[in-house]
Amino acid sequence: MANGQWYPPEWPERIRALAEGTLTPVAPRRAATVMLLKDTDSTPVVHMLRRRASMAFAGGAYAYPGGGVDPRDDDRQICWAGPTRAWWASRLGVDETTAQAIVCAAVRETYEEAGVLLAGPTEDTVVGDTTGEEWEADRAALVARDLSFAEFLERRGLVLRSDLLGAWTRWITPEFEPRRYDTWFFVAALPEGQRTRNASTEADRTVWIRPADARDGYDEGDLLMMPPTIATLRQLGAYATAAEALAAAPGRDMTPVLAQARLEGDELVLSWPGHDEFTKHIPTGGASA
Numbered sequence: 001m002a003n004g005q006w007y008p009p010e011w012p013e014r015i016r017a018l019a020e021g022t023l024t025p026v027a028p029r030r031a032a033t034v035m036l037l038k039d040t041d042s043t044p045v046v047h048m049l050r051r052r053a054s055m056a057f058a059g060g061a062y063a064y065p066g067g068g069v070d071p072r073d074d075d076r077q078i079c080w081a082g083p084t085r086a087w088w089a090s091r092l093g094v095d096e097t098t099a100q101a102i103v104c105a106a107v108r109e110t111y112e113e114a115g116v117l118l119a120g121p122t123e124d125t126v127v128g129d130t131t132g133e134e135w136e137a138d139r140a141a142l143v144a145r146d147l148s149f150a151e152f153l154e155r156r157g158l159v160l161r162s163d164l165l166g167a168w169t170r171w172i173t174p175e176f177e178p179r180r181y182d183t184w185f186f187v188a189a190l191p192e193g194q195r196t197r198n199a200s201t202e203a204d205r206t207v208w209i210r211p212a213d214a215r216d217g218y219d220e221g222d223l224l225m226m227p228p229t230i231a232t233l234r235q236l237g238a239y240a241t242a243a244e245a246l247a248a249a250p251g252r253d254m255t256p257v258l259a260q261a262r263l264e265g266d267e268l269v270l271s272w273p274g275h276d277e278f279t280k281h282i283p284t285g286g287a288s289a
Contacts (some may be wrong), residue, residue, distance in 0.1 A: 004089040012282045028099070028172055028180035031227055032100060032106035033066025034123045035232060036169065037242035038190040038208065042105040044242045045210050046233070047114060049203035060226040062214070065113035066106075068185065072148040073104040079153060081123035082163025091167050093183055093254060103162050106123040111218050112142055114206070115197045118165065118188060119158040129191035164188055166249025168235075173272075174259035181255070185232055188243040193195045210224060211236040222255040228257070228279045 017023035036047040048062045074097045083091075088099040096157040106154070111117045111130070120126040141147035153160060166187045173180035190196070196206065211233045217223035218230050223232075259272050271277075271279040 003115070008177075011176065011270070012268060014178075015282065018176040018261055019268065021264045022139045023080070024180065025175035026180050027266065028182040030069040030102060030105070031067060031181040031183040032109060032186060032200040033064045033183055034106050034110045034165070034186045035064050035236065036110060036114060036188055036190055036196070039220070039242050040053060040210075041049075043210050043212070045208040045237065046214070046236060047190075048207055048209055048214065049113065050207075051202055052204045061226055061229070063226070063229055064084055064185075065110050067112070069101045069105040070108070070148055071101065072146065073101040073150050074098065075243060076148070076150040078104070078149040078150045081120075081159045081161050082165075088162065088167075091250070091254065093170075098217075102167065102184050104160065105167055105215075106147045106184070106188075106240060107160055108142060108152075110188070111191045112139060113203070115139070116194050117158075118161045118191065119153060119156075121157060121159070123159050123161075126191040126194070126222060127158065127166070131197075132231060134169075162184060162189050166246045167254060168249055169228075169232060169251055171253050173257045174261065176261060183228070184254075185228065187245050188240075189237075189246060191263065213249045227259075227272055227275065231275055 002254065014023060025199070038047075046064070051059055051063060064141060075230055078100070080100075084097040085100050088103055089096045092099050092102055107118045117127050117130050138147065138152055142149060143195050147155075152158075168187045169186045170182070170184050173183045192246045196208070214223060214225075214233050215230065215237060218225050218233070221280055236245060239248065257272055257274065259270060259278075261268060261270050263269075267281060268282040270278075270282065272278045
């Protein structure tokens, strides 16, 4: 393989069915993922996890902490610092309740999968060490969905720090996938005093890695990734510090990236608008090229 681009083996058949009109796309679920950065002497590094090889979807692929939105976070008022819900609604292209839920998902998933919490007791503070039995019990309850994130914040007397997040990009799973997500990607810096750990049951490894090194690993075929992951890594490589990346976030285009599949002669062509490197030509006989 020329690079570490991951494609499910069933894609050609499903693309064919979509092109022929025999496949009805499923509605995508809302999701959020966070590119967590920290500075080193030379360049920022990003926190990534490797999905277990046994996972049905993208097993062995490197990704960022993330997951689906919890509908319970749509309407409940929570203590909130930073840009208003109306500002986030405009930035994310959704209504205010959906914006709150997406931001909550970004912060919650970072805590669930990396042990890092972008919240504090006041609007200008962040919690320190989040290890310990009580913290772990709450984290496990969030993972099990026994506790909503809004309830967790209220129980702990915490304020969600939306100002510590920057909306970066938005990708929607292709229409031919059986499991689809409408995913908002965020960028954030590791808060002082906190540290990451592999808290995800879906990951067998976590790393702090320079975006350039992750990119090279992908290009050489050593690191497996899905298109949104490598695309965002290439973008992050332009910034010398985590603060620079966060400062650039408000100016980034949030138009959703959605793969397109079409028939061209005896080939199926799969492409992502604005990302030509991911274009895939699949002979109608089923072999990939």
